[in-house]
Amino acid sequence: MSDPVIPQKSPYPVQVDAGKSYFWCACGKSANQPFCDGSHKGGEFTPVKFEATETKTVYFCGCKHTANPVMCDGTHKNL
Numbered sequence: 001m002s003d004p005v006i007p008q009k010s011p012y013p014v015q016v017d018a019g020k021s022y023f024w025c026a027c028g029k030s031a032n033q034p035f036c037d038g039s040h041k042g043g044e045f046t047p048v049k050f051e052a053t054e055t056k057t058v059y060f061c062g063c064k065h066t067a068n069p070v071m072c073d074g075t076h077k078n079l
Contacts, residue, residue, distance in 0.1 A: 002044065003065075004045060004064035004065070005027065005028030007030075007033045009076040010072075010076060011061060011076075012033060012034040012059065012061075013058075013059055014059075015055070015056070015057050016055065017052055018054045021049055022049070022050045022052065022070075023035055023036040023047040023048070024036065024047060024050055024061070025037070025040070025064070026040070026045045026046060026048055026064060027039060027043055048069045058071065060072065061073070061075075061076075063075060
């Protein structure tokens, strides 16, 4: 498996709404970061679904190398 593209080496803070689903871009190619826009089609990556259980700000991984998809775990500090 190849490595994903790194769109940025920091998280994306996003206000999410309770009960709403979000699809995190795993390939790094989306023009709508941190969310999927279909740019992965034909490749080995697929988006990861995140379901918000409460309305709050969450930090989606921007480097695409997190060990805890979809959330930032600080991995970008070592890239």
